Amino acid sequence: MNLESKWKEQNVLVTGGASFIGSHLVDKLVNLGSKVTVVDDLSSGTLENLSESKDNITFIKHDLEYTTKEDLKKIFKDQNYVFHLAAVHGGRGFITTHPADVCSNASIDHHVFQACSESNVQNISFASTACVYPTELQEKIGSDYKLKESDSNPKNLDGYMSADIEYGWGKLNSEIQLLSFVKQYGLKANVLRFVTAYGPRENETHAIIAWVYKALEKMDPYVIWGDGKQERDFTYVSDIVDGCILAAQKITDGTPINLGTGRRYTVIDVVKMICKVMDWSPSKFDFDMSKPTGALSRALDNSEAKRLLGWEPQISLEVGLKKTIDWYVKSHNPKGSVNPDLLLEHNTKVAT
Template sequence: MNWNECPVLVTGGASFISSHLVDNLVNQGATVTVVDDLSNGKKENLSKSWDSIKFVQQDLEYVSKNEMKKLFDGNEIVFHFAADHGGRGYIDTHPADVCSNFAIDHHVFDACNNSSVEKIIFSSSACVYPTELQNEIGSDYKLKEEDSDCDKLNGFLSADVEYGWAKLMSEVQMKSFNKQYGLKGCPVRFVTAYGPREDVTHAIIALIYKAVEKMDPYQIWGNGQQERDFTYVEDIVTGSILAAEKISDMTPINLGTGVRYKMIDVVKMICEVLGWEPKEFDFDTSKPTGALSRSLDNSRAKQLLGWEPKFSLKQGLEKTVEWFVENHKIEGKVNEASLLDHTN
């Protein structure tokens, strides 16, 4: 697929992952429109591409059908990344807010169907998977796309808290628009994405934030043994673009590394990058931790997209720490409230 002069709409395009996506598309010559209400996104995230894009400030939850059609008409590809989102602390403490994603997603799918849009790529999540498959520390099971199969509506579906259910049901919506109207697209399932421009409600940035502020005792949510698969933002962007190029039938695609790391080991890796370590760790088991052990099988991404992650966790952490240090004003303390809610 040639992206040069391809008209592309990115919803939520001023946020973390999507702003990197915008930069990539602009570099490939695409004609990009960004729609964002700036509730979480920031214009500064788009500074590299600002002069080359069209920006529309709009909350997609409260737009009429006619206005949505006007926004979407003229675009060939839509990357739908707009959502009320955050890390585990945020989604656990904002269950009603994240359910609004289901309504936003319906408006977007409907607008794609009623306009010139040929294909939509949807930012889904590893939270669409049943937690019962992720409740054993030390497990070597990797979550497969068929573990949450939206083609099997007469079978068992489950997901991780309200955020995961909203994402899963939006995948069901996508499939329904494909069945009834022939809408083309692909849901891409992200797992613990991290990198520059991310806010401190998310795990990796929160851990870096605490280390940069030299929090001691250094607080880790949970017992530190919970395991995650971490995917660097540039790998997420590459996979999402490949999905737009190669998938049309709403086949979901996992974008993960397939490698697990314990949270305590991630913290120690961050401290190593910074050249500092606390005298003591404090494990706060009262805080939200999510699934005990989560990793994605990326076989389908390799087979259908030719995609593999290029960044190891250590490489990604080095780049993320460098960005954070350059952009964070040290205060000598950690603002605990910012770990649970967005601050602009």
């Protein structure tokens, strides 16, 4: 993969840059020599996430949902590239229990797309999700089918499209909205579809960190949402970041690109891998069938990412889990019990 020297001295805006994936992207861009501006309302992100780059960036605290054209004009002025990751988001528990909140993304996205168009940004990268895919393609445990970009094609408005709950429909509609700016105003854009990203700085509403958190607290019985047979494609954050940067270099027509490993793991198997790394196991596992679980079997076909970007994942799940667990254990002190609110609300205040 070639992350070109073109990023040196480029003005780059990262919305949602204080959050999990955004902060890692900021660090990478700073290392590549970019002049980075971060805009974030800190609703889920933290300034601590930006500690590695804080002295080399411009930070703007701003709510992109409740904003004005004048504010947007100032923020987006002279930006060469925009990575748009700002969103109301979270893990399966959060997006399932906050259906109205996640619909706010339509406003956030429109404001960003319009600001990019009016500011003559060279390319905008939009963070989308595997939730844009039809759930009927993901209903069979043991399936070897990998979701293709064509399974949910925002360029074919006469074709069939479906998505996974309100969050997925919102992201799919925003992909369509972004393409409307490409068609009407000539905006240069690319779309990245993430799947179960994980790594340091992620919060406990997301699967991997929730499972690490439960192990750190020695939850026993250890409660797993669903029957544990659900299958997921886990992508480490540094691979996501590299894919985003490559897409910004090579895709300008709004084409969506899958960023996933294409490999499935069951929930119970990953939980057991985490317990092994942490050298602890519960006496038993309990399976809570009342909790949201999402699609039964999900993995992304990454052949287009390989063909168009020269991208493929570099970090195995085993290595990624070790890195993530090392970070979490070093940055969190066990309290002796699991706070259930922490698994559903990304702004829950707890001491670490």
